[in-house]
Each structure stands twice: as structure tokens, then as C-alpha cells.
Amino acid sequence: xxxxxxxxxxxxxxxxxxxxxxxxxxxxxxxxxxxxxxxxxxxxxxxxxxxxxxxxxxxxxxxxxxxxxxxxxxxxxxxxxxxxxxxxxxxxxxxxxxxxxxxxxxxxxxxxxxxxxxxxxxxxxxxxxxxxxxxxxxxxxxxxxxxxxxxxxxxxxxxxxxxxxxxxxxxxxxxxxxxxxxxxxxxxxxxxxxxxxxxxxxxxxxxxxxxxxxxxxxxxxxxxxxxxxxxxxxxxxxxxxxxxxxxxxxxxxxxxxxxxxxxxxxxxxxxxxxxxxxxxxxxxxxxxxxxxxxxxxxxxxxxxxxxxxxxxxxxxxxxxxxxxxxxxxxxxxxxxxxxxxxxxxxxxxxxxxxxxxxxxxxxxxxxxxxxxxxxxxxxxxxxxxxxxxxxxxxxxxxxxxxxxxxxxxxxxxx
DNA sequence: AGCAGCGTTGGCAG
DNA sequence: CTGCCAACGC
DNA sequence: GTTTG
Ligand SMILES: O=c1ccn([C@H]2C[C@H](O)[C@@H](COP(=O)(O)OP(=O)(O)OP(=O)(O)O)O2)c(=O)[nH]1
Ligand SMILES: [Mg+2]
Numbered sequence: 001x002x003x004x005x006x007x008x009x010x011x012x013x014x015x016x017x018x019x020x021x022x023x024x025x026x027x028x029x030x031x032x033x034x035x036x037x038x039x040x041x042x043x044x045x046x047x048x049x050x051x052x053x054x055x056x057x058x059x060x061x062x063x064x065x066x067x068x069x070x071x072x073x074x075x076x077x078x079x080x081x082x083x084x085x086x087x088x089x090x091x092x093x094x095x096x097x098x099x100x101x102x103x104x105x106x107x108x109x110x111x112x113x114x115x116x117x118x119x120x121x122x123x124x125x126x127x128x129x130x131x132x133x134x135x136x137x138x139x140x141x142x143x144x145x146x147x148x149x150x151x152x153x154x155x156x157x158x159x160x161x162x163x164x165x166x167x168x169x170x171x172x173x174x175x176x177x178x179x180x181x182x183x184x185x186x187x188x189x190x191x192x193x194x195x196x197x198x199x200x201x202x203x204x205x206x207x208x209x210x211x212x213x214x215x216x217x218x219x220x221x222x223x224x225x226x227x228x229x230x231x232x233x234x235x236x237x238x239x240x241x242x243x244x245x246x247x248x249x250x251x252x253x254x255x256x257x258x259x260x261x262x263x264x265x266x267x268x269x270x271x272x273x274x275x276x277x278x279x280x281x282x283x284x285x286x287x288x289x290x291x292x293x294x295x296x297x298x299x300x301x302x303x304x305x306x307x308x309x310x311x312x313x314x315x316x317x318x319x320x321x322x323x324x325x326x327x328x329x330x331x332x333x334x335x336x337x338x339x340x341x342x343x344x345x346x347x348x349x350x351x352x353x354x355x356x357x358x359x360x361x362x363x364x365x366x367x368x369x370x371x372x373x374x375x376x377x378x379x380x381x382x383x384x385x386x387x388x389x390x391x392x393x394x395x396x397x398x399x400x401x402x403x404x405x406x407x408x409x410x411x412x413x414x
Numbered sequence: 415a416g417c418a419g420c421g422t423t424g425g426c427a428g
Numbered sequence: 429c430t431g432c433c434a435a436c437g438c
Numbered sequence: 439g440t441t442t443g
């Protein structure tokens with residue numbers, strides 16, 4: 001059902017390809033509040049039919065003799081297994097969170113890494129020493145593990161729980177758009193002591209939205225609702241051009257029962273890395289993504305825009321209200337536009353998890369490659385010089401080139 | 415010393 | 429305004 | 439905080 005909205009010129013889908021380089025996106029600066037691109041009414045296109053549906057992971061057959069190397073630190077874990085050391089990892093999670101709140105990125109990650117391998121350990125740990133054999137667990141964490149085994153907790157964690165400043169900062173960081181730096185500044189320089197104090201402070205657009213939906217954003221999205229969004233988005237986009245390929249990635253693609261947000265990957269058969277050059281797109285993106293976003297707005301699905309660039313949109317959506325029914329919850333939605341020839345690296349990236357991505361990217365680096373959502377390329381460890389992108393025609397290609405056995409998305413749920 | 419790699423926003427310097 | 433960079437997020 | 443070179 002074609003929308004009955006503004007009709008104008010009817011562009012053939014192929015204009016998508018029209019190699020237009022330059023053309024800086026020009027968010028007029030004079031703006032005050034309304035800054036994101038406004039809805040430039042572009043119009044519909046109605047080519048063939050036959051909607052492409054979501055691509056699924058490829059079969060994983062021909063594993064072929066691969067250049068197997070030894071796996072890095074972390075050896076892939078089976079997320080479906082039981083955690084025999086939850087008591088321990090729960091405490092370590094607190095420490096990781098604290099470090100993150102303080103802005104100690106690396107310490108926070110170090111704890112997370114240790115948590116990963118301790119969670120995968122096949123039996124209850126009985127000593128810190130035993131723990132230290134695990135990848136990512138060094139002297140400090142081993143000592144903590146010992147303390148946790150003996151006392152059930154850690155003195156440090158207990159003390160941090162009593163630290164008002166830390167607790168407040170931790171609370172403030174639950175607002176989307178407030179990170180360690182802003183949280184500390186709010187507390188130390190602006191006297192903010194509660195979420196409600198923020199209402200009287202200058203906030204960025206993102207932070208305002210984070211405040212507005214503070215409670216709603218903390219609610220998980222049931223898989224059934226994710227299924228609805230998948231159908232809705234496909235439907236809306238089909239209206240623009242039925243050759244759009246929509247993939248809901250992230251935790252949804254990894255099979256999770258509930259998700260934190262909706263990660264949409266969008267591509268189109270005719271949308272390739274246009275013109276020539278680079279492995280980082282830029283040309284026709286802009287118009288296309290904006291068209292998609294404005295259409296979703298018109299249909300009433302989007303309620304707020306956090307950010308909108310040429311390739312990535314971050315915003316808020318909500319299912320249509322139904323009379324005499326509880327209102328639906330506002331959800332965070334991310335939409336990424338990818339040229340078709342970069343689709344596989346893009347799904348791979350968007351499927352995650354983030355820890356899995358970090359792991360496999362580290363592995364790639366060790367082997368003299370660099371992996372991003374755009375490509376897998378060789379990269380000289382010394383000079384940093386990168387090669388031309390390798391041909392990637394499936395997710396399996398990425399695994400194979402890195403000498404890693406294929407893992408279905410469900411097995412990447414670290 | 416490195417820790418994955420990248421997009422968008424917003425502040426600041428010039 | 430452009431260019432750069434920190435912050436924040438995916 | 440931990441691992442690597
Ligand atoms: O630091 C990050 C964060 C995310 N991603 C990728 C992997 C991730 O799966 C995807 C979507 O991010 P999101 O934050 O939505 O994570 P998720 O895996 O979908 O989990 P959640 O259910 O919390 O949304 O983007 C990264 O590569 N690095
Ligand atoms: Mg997600």
C-alpha cells in the first residue's frame with residue numbers, strides 16, 4: 001500500500017547509484033534546536049516486486065584446510081553453557097562497572113575479559129591460584145577471586161557501594177548520552193546529585209532524549225516485538241523500493257529472547273561503493289538514509305532522532321498505539337546503511353557481540369589483517385599500511401580467512 | 415605499549 | 429566557516 | 439588489569 005503522502009518527482013531507484021561525490025551534507029548551522037536534517041520530501045519509487053527477505057547466515061560447509069593458527073588469549077566460549085562461578089563473576093562485574101564509571105576503560109575491559117573466561121570455566125573455582133591459569137586473569141584478579149571464595153564478596157566492592165559520589169555517577173551514566181566525563185562533571189562542577197537534578201541543567205540533544213525515556217530505555221524488548229519491527233520496517237521500505245534488503249542484526253540475530261534495542265542493517269542491490277575509490281563509503285549514502293528516516297517518521301514509527309549521518313541513524317521508535325490498550329514502550333533503534341558489496345562485513349559487524357567482535361578483530365590483527373564493518377584487509381603491523389579489501393562473499397569467508405571455525409550467530413553471543 | 419574499529423555530535427581554535 | 433578532537437555510542 | 443614483545 002503506497003502511502004498517500006506527498007507526491008512529487010518519482011525517482012527511479014537507479015538514481016541511487018548516480019555517482020555523486022562531493023555534495024557535503026549541509027546541516028544549516030543557524031539552527032538552534034532543530035538541527036537534524038529535516039524531512040526533504042523525496043518521493044516514491046515503485047519498481048518490480050518480490051521483496052527480498054532477510055539473508056540468513058550461509059551454510060557452513062566446505063571448511064577446507066584452513067591456515068589454522070593458535071587462538072588468541074580467549075578461546076571461544078559456548079554461551080549456552082552454565083556458569084559455575086557466577087558468585088565470582090558477579091563481584092567482578094561490579095568492579096568492571098566501577099572502573100568504567102570512573103573512565104578507566106582498560107581496567108573495565110580487563111575485568112570483562114576475565115569474567116568471560118571465568119564464566120566459561122567448566123567447574124567451580126576453588127582458589128585464586130586456579131583462576132590465574134585462565135586467560136585474562138592475572139595476579140590482582142586471582143587475589144580477588146580468592147577473597148570472593150573465602151568471604152563471598154570483596155572489600156573493595158563493599159566500600160564502593162558506600163561511596164556516594166560513585167553511586168551517583170553510576171546512576172547518571174544510566175542516562176543515554178551521559179558517559180564518565182559528563183557524569184563526573186555534573187557531579188563535581190554542577191552539583192548534580194540525582195537524575196531529577198539534571199532537568200535543570202543544560203543537556204545535549206542526546207541527553208535530553210535519554211532523560212525523556214530514562215525508564216523506557218532500560219526495558220528489554222521481547223523477541224515477539226522484534227519480529228513485529230522486522231515486518232514493519234520491511235514493509236515501509238518496500239514502499240520506497242522493494243529491493244531493499246533489511247536485516248535485523250544485533251542480539252536479535254544472535255537469537256536472544258529479549259533485546260536491548262533494534263539494530264537494523266539496510267542495503268540495496270544497486271547501492272554499491274559507487275564511483276571508484278575508497279573502502280569507506282560516502283557518496284550516495286546521505287540522501288538515501290534520510291529518505292528512509294523521513295518515511296519512517298511519516299508513518300509515525302519514529303518519535304525522536306538522536307543522530308543522523310550519511311551511514312548511521314540513531315533514534316527512538318514506538319509501535320502504534322492501540323485504543324484501550326497500554327501504550328507501547330519507546331525503543332532505541334539504530335539503522336545502518338551499507339553498500340551491497342560490503343554487506344557481509346557489515347552483517348558480521350552488526351551481529352556482534354561486541355566482545356566477539358573485539359576478539360576476532362584482535363585475532364585478525366595478530367595475523368596481519370584489519371577487520372571492520374567495511375572490509376577485511378591486510379595490514380602491515382609495522383608501518384600500518386593497509387592493503388586492498390579481500391573479497392568477502394559470506395560470513396564464512398571471514399571465518400575461513402582468519403582460520404576460525406564457523407560459528408552461527410547464536411554462538412557469537414558472548 | 416597495546417588493548418577493535420568506526421560514526422556522529424558538539425565544543426574550541428583559528 | 430573549516431579543521432580537529434574528545435565524548436559517547438554502536 | 440593483563441598480555442605481549
Ligand atoms: O562496542 C561495540 C558495540 C556494538 N558493536 C556491534 C556488535 C553488536 O552486536 C552490534 C549492535 O550493538 P548493540 O549495542 O545493540 O549490542 P547488541 O549485541 O545488539 O546487544 P543489545 O541486546 O544490548 O542491543 O554492534 C560493536 O562492534 N562494538
Ligand atoms: Mg542491539
